Amino acid sequence: MEMTATPTSIFDQISVRIIKEQELLIGPLAWTEAKKVIGLQIIDQQKGQVRFEGDPKEVLSRLVGQYSRLFGRASTEVCRQAVQDLIVEIPKEQVPEVLQ
């Protein structure tokens, strides 16, 4: 999928912010779970570098869902709150519903 208006890096930032926020709560397990998400490739965990394959909006939804399956709705709220300053920078239609 071609991203025109929004640079891919903002989605990178959102996904890394979510993983790091979850890391504060559940430790390294946050990265282990993130690696299971289809379309999200962890390039360098230390540097917080990731790569998206496919629609970033869908990948982000899957990432949030990955944590939600394990820890319930509270984890979705954590993800949502962690990225508030970032999601205001992208068009609403590109923001996954779970993060709105």
Added chain:
Amino acid sequence: MPTNGADKQHLQEINEEIYKRNIELAVVNKTLSLLRKLYQISLLALDPATLADKVSDTIRVDLNMEMVGVFYYEENIDTLVPFKFAKSERFAEALTKLNIKLDDLKLTKVTKHPVFQQVVADRAAKQTDALADIWSGVVDEKHLAALAKEGHLQSMFMFPLLTQHGVIGMLVLGLNRTYESLNQFEKDSINSFTDVVAVALDKALVYEKLKIANEQLKALDKARAEFISIASHQLRTPPATIKWYLGAVLAGDFGKLSEELEAALVRTNVTNEAQISTIDDLLNASRIERGKLEFFFEPASIVTMVGALVEQLEPLAQMHKQHIIYRAPTESVPDIMMDSEKIRQVVNNMIDNAIKYSKQGDIEVKLEHDAESVTVKVIDTGKGMDKETQDAIFKKYSRGKDSATHATGLGLGMYVAKVIVEQHNGRIWAESSGVGKGSTFAFSLPIKSEIMATTVDLAQASE
């Protein structure tokens, strides 16, 4: 171990509950982590500008803000003066593009301003979504609207920086979102760190004031010392000229003098010498303060020097109906490495004091020596001293109790003497059995001194 559906559900519930507890802990941890960073900054940063710089930058980065600004409040001119603004890259770019320099923009008439008045006078936090609420009047409103758009500013928060002395400043936070969208960590942090910033800034401002006051004091002290030096030199020239002419007249260079005239001129000479001595003390004290008291050490006979001085001061003693008795050792005393003129001043000041503070009785000047040192003692039967005066007598501008009624002087003689003796690696002291029981002033100088025959530039002298 196999688990059934109910067990799985139960484990999931436990998992979620633990997770919820972790959220609370994580919020507290993050808030404490930020506060710890701010405390560390407040401990390490001494000047207000550095402190404001680091504090604003830390808050901006940790809370993902577009801008954090620290102002201090100058109450006497009712103005908020910007210290430092930490900016996101895009906010900084927008400022550059619009040529707005927030760091230079002072906000005046604070207590008359509809928004600042609430922050500074009412000590209330204030929120706005319009930059014009802060910078209207100093920045064009169209520029402000463009800045908000390009700098991604959606809401601004202003907090008073409160200390026990009142409001000392204002903290401004600029976000790309609303307050409602802040998470618990962000809300908790904002409510916690304003006090930390206020205390840190207060400490830094006090440090700055002390630094300035210290520099001003140093400048004043230097100016005073220079003034005294110049004035003393000007003061010394006339009595030095008088001394030269009096010496010539008393030596008979201008013809024989009548007894009466000679006696009058001897008294004039004594007074003149005392004046010169006082000015020399003043000059030396000034040189000590400026670290410019120089010493010219060379081997010299202290026995001869003290003898000549006693002879010179005898007329002064006679004016006070006293005599100076010089008790020099009968055996030979080796020459010692000293600045003769300075040591002469020390002995002069001791004998002069003894004469001034004794209404009657003779002054005894005793010179003793052993293998290690030479000691000069000036013993009088005069006013004496209590213990408190003995301890204070070598301090600058220190004068004996009731000295105003007993003697003239500036209270510099013994201070200068102490510095001179200590520069010779010697020791100086005063003894008295009490008030009315006379005093002994003494100093000793080492015979085998390691001082070389050279000039010492006195950098610092203790008082």
